[in-house]
Amino acid sequence: xxxxxxxxxxxxxxxxxxxxxxxxxxxxxxxxxxxxxxxxxxxxxxxxxxxxxxxxxxxxxxxxxxxxxxxxxxxxxxxxxxxxxxxxxxxxxxxxxxxxxxxxxxxxxxxxxxxxxxxxxxxxxxxxxxxxxxxxxxxxxxxxxxxxxxxxxxxxxxxxxxxxxxxxxxxxxxxxxxxxxxxxxxxxxxxxxxxxxxxxxxxxxxxxxxxxxxxxxxxxxxxxxxxxxxxxxxxxxxxxxxxxxxxxxxxxxxxxxxxxxxxxxxxxxxxxxxxxxxxxxxxxxxxxxxxxxxxxxxxxxxxxxxx
Amino acid sequence: xxxxxxxxxxxxxxxxxxxxxxxxxxxxxxxxxxxxxxxxxxxxxxxxxxxxxxxxxxxxxxxxxxxxxxxxxxxxxxxxxxxxxxxxxxxxxxxxxxxxxxxxxxxxxxxxxxxxxxxxxxxxxxxxxxxxxxxxxxxxxxxxxxxxxxxxxxxxxxxxxxxxxxxxxxxxxxxxxxxxxxxxxxxxxxxxxxxxxxxxxxxxxxxxxxxxxxxxxxxxxxxxxxxxxxxxxxxxxxxxxxxxxxxxxxxxxxxxxxxxxxxxxxxxxxxxxxxxxxxxxxxxxxxxxxxxxxxxxxxxxxxxxxx
Numbered sequence: 001x002x003x004x005x006x007x008x009x010x011x012x013x014x015x016x017x018x019x020x021x022x023x024x025x026x027x028x029x030x031x032x033x034x035x036x037x038x039x040x041x042x043x044x045x046x047x048x049x050x051x052x053x054x055x056x057x058x059x060x061x062x063x064x065x066x067x068x069x070x071x072x073x074x075x076x077x078x079x080x081x082x083x084x085x086x087x088x089x090x091x092x093x094x095x096x097x098x099x100x101x102x103x104x105x106x107x108x109x110x111x112x113x114x115x116x117x118x119x120x121x122x123x124x125x126x127x128x129x130x131x132x133x134x135x136x137x138x139x140x141x142x143x144x145x146x147x148x149x150x151x152x153x154x155x156x157x158x159x160x161x162x163x164x165x166x167x168x169x170x171x172x173x174x175x176x177x178x179x180x181x182x183x184x185x186x187x188x189x190x191x192x193x194x195x196x197x198x199x200x201x202x203x204x205x206x207x208x209x210x211x212x213x214x215x216x217x218x219x220x221x222x223x224x225x226x227x228x229x230x231x232x233x234x235x236x237x238x239x240x241x242x243x244x245x246x247x248x249x250x251x252x253x254x255x256x257x258x259x260x261x262x263x264x265x266x267x268x269x270x271x272x273x274x275x276x277x278x279x280x281x282x283x284x285x286x287x288x289x290x291x292x293x294x295x296x297x298x299x300x301x302x303x304x305x306x307x
Numbered sequence: 308x309x310x311x312x313x314x315x316x317x318x319x320x321x322x323x324x325x326x327x328x329x330x331x332x333x334x335x336x337x338x339x340x341x342x343x344x345x346x347x348x349x350x351x352x353x354x355x356x357x358x359x360x361x362x363x364x365x366x367x368x369x370x371x372x373x374x375x376x377x378x379x380x381x382x383x384x385x386x387x388x389x390x391x392x393x394x395x396x397x398x399x400x401x402x403x404x405x406x407x408x409x410x411x412x413x414x415x416x417x418x419x420x421x422x423x424x425x426x427x428x429x430x431x432x433x434x435x436x437x438x439x440x441x442x443x444x445x446x447x448x449x450x451x452x453x454x455x456x457x458x459x460x461x462x463x464x465x466x467x468x469x470x471x472x473x474x475x476x477x478x479x480x481x482x483x484x485x486x487x488x489x490x491x492x493x494x495x496x497x498x499x500x501x502x503x504x505x506x507x508x509x510x511x512x513x514x515x516x517x518x519x520x521x522x523x524x525x526x527x528x529x530x531x532x533x534x535x536x537x538x539x540x541x542x543x544x545x546x547x548x549x550x551x552x553x554x555x556x557x558x559x560x561x562x563x564x565x566x567x568x569x570x571x572x573x574x575x576x577x578x579x580x581x582x583x584x585x586x587x588x589x590x591x592x593x594x595x596x597x598x599x600x601x602x603x604x605x606x607x608x609x610x611x612x613x614x
Contacts, residue, residue: 015310094463115519116523146484146519160515161516162523163515163516164515164518167483169514171479172478174482177474203553204553205554206511208514209468209550212422212453213421216422219376222421240515243513246510246516260471
C-alpha cells in the first residue's frame with residue numbers, strides 16, 4: 001500500500017517511527033533506542049536513516065525533544081493559550097544532508113508559570129482528534145517521568161503544569177537513603193495504597209513532610225523492605241493527585257482523561273480512586289494520531305498518496 | 308588538667324571526640340572522618356582507638372548512629388513524650404575488646420508518625436541545659452541532611468518530625484535533569500530568595516508542584532544556569548518552612564530556636580524572614596553540652612575527677 005506519511009516520535013530516550021497509508025492508518029511502526037540523549041555514532045542523521053530504512057519516500061513529520069535546544073534542530077515553543085490547530089501552522093522544516101525535508105512540531109510553553117512540553121502537545125492533538133468533547137472542555141493527565149496536567153477549552157490548550165513524579169521516584173529509590181540496600185521491589189498493592197493514603201492525608205503539608213516514613217516504617221517493622229519502593233510510588237503518585245486538586249488543575253467533579261496504558265497508568269487509576277477522582281483512559285495511540293492530524297492540517301500529506 | 312569524661316558524637320559520616328575536665332569544660336576536641344558508614348580497616352574498634360588515642364582513661368559516652376542497627380551496638384529508642392532527663396537513665400553500656408565501657412545514648416522515636424532520631428536527642432538535651440525557658444516550651448529546628456523539628460514542653464520532647472531537605476537538595480542538584488550539565492554554583496542570594504518565595508507562594512500545593520521551574524526558568528533565560536542550585540536550595544528550605552507552618556510544628560507567633568551555626572543556618576535565617584518566622588540561633592556546641600549533661604545525670608563522671 002502506498003505510503004502517505006512518515007511520523008517520528010523522538011524523545012530523550014526513544015525514537016518511534018510510524019509509516020502511514022494515505023488515510024492515516026499505521027502500516028508499520030518501529031521502536032529504536034536512539035533517543036536524543038542516546039544517539040548512535042553518526043548522530044541524528046544515522047538514527048533517522050535507521051528509523052526509515054527501506055521505507056518509500058514520503059513527507060516526514062517529527063515531534064518531541066528532536067526540536068529542543070539539544071535536538072536536531074531547535075524549534076521555538078508556541079505560547080499557550082494556543083488552539084491545537086495552530087501546531088500545524090507552526091511546523092519548522094529542516095533539510096537532512098541527503099536532501100529530505102523533516103517537519104518538526106513545535107513544543108508548547110505556558111508563560112504563566114513558565115512551563116514547557118515537547119512531544120506531549122502532539123499527544124494532546126491526538127486526543128483532541130479522537131475525543132472532540134474533551135477538546136471542548138477537558139483536563140488531561142499524561143503520566144510519566146515528568147507528568148503533565150493539561151487544560152483544554154474550545155480546542156485550545158489553555159495551560160499546563162509539570163510534576164516530576166517519575167524522576168523523583170527514580171531518585172529516591174536509586175540514590176537516597178530510603179532506597180539504599182533494599183531487596184528487589186515486589187508489587188505490593190497494599191503498600192502502594194498506604195503511600196497514596198499517606199499523601200492524601202498529609203493535607204497542605206504534602207508528601208515531603210512524610211517521605212521519611214518510607215524509612216521509619218521499615219525500621220519499625222511496619223513495612224517490609226521489599227515494599228518500600230511501592231510505598232514511595234504510592235506516596236509520589238498520591239502527592240501528584242493531591243497537588244492537582246490543591247492547584248485546581250483537576251477537581252473532584254469533572255473527570256480527568258489520562259493518556260496512556262500499562263502498569264504505570266494502572267497505578268494512577270488505583271490512586272485516583274482513593275481521592276474520589278474519576279480517571280478516564282485513552283488509548284496509547286495518541287501520538288501517532290496527533291502526528292497524522294497535524295500533518296494533514298498542514299497539507300503535508302500528498303493527495304497523490306491518498307488517491 | 309584531669310579528664311572527667313570523654314564524649315563521642317558519632318554519626319553516619321563524622322566522628323567527633325571531646326575530652327572534658329571534671330567540670331564540663333572541653334579541654335580538647337578531635338574530628339575524624341570515620342562515620343558509621345565510613346569506618347577504617349579495623350572497624351569501630353580502630354576508629355574508637357584513633358579518636359581517643361593518648362587521652363587518659365575516663366568514662367566514655369557516645370551518641371548518634373553508633374547506636375543504630377548498623378552501628379557498633381544497637382540501642383533501643385525511647386518513645387516520646389520523653390523528658391530529656393530520661394536519656395540518662397536509658398544509657399546502654401557496651402564493652403570494647405580491650406575492656407573499656409562505652410555508654411551509648413538512646414535515640415528518640417515519635418510513635419505518632421512514626422519518626423526517629425539518633426544524635427539530635429543529645430543536641431536537644433544540650434539546648435535544654437543551656438536554655439531552660441526553651442525546655443519549658445519551645446520549638447527547635449535542627450537543619451541538616453535530615454532536618455528535625457522538635458517540640459518541647461515542661462522539659463519533655465513531646466514529638467518531632469523529619470524533613471529530608473538536605474538530601475533532596477543533593478539528589479536534585481547531583482542526579483536529576485534539573486542539575487544536569489550545570490556550571491559550578493555561585494552564591495546567588497537573589498535566586499535563593501526567589502526559590503524561597505516560590506515555595507511560600509505555592510500554598511497547599513507545595514514545592515513539588517513547581518520544582519520543574521528550576522529548568523523552565525533557565526530555558527526561559529530568567530535564571531542563569533549557575534543560579535539553579537541556589538534557586539533549588541531556596542525552594543527546598545522554603546518548602547520546609549511552609550511545611551512546618553502548615554503542619555503546626557511552628558507558628559508565626561512563637562519563635563523557633565535553630566540549633567547550629569554557619570552558612571546553612573544563614574540560609575534558614577534568610578528564608579524564615581520571608582515567612583515572618585522568627586528564628587533564634589543557639590551556639591553549635593549543643594552536642595558537647597548534651598553529652599556532658601547526660602553523663603553527669605547518669606553519674607558517669609567520677610567525683611575523683613571533679614575533685
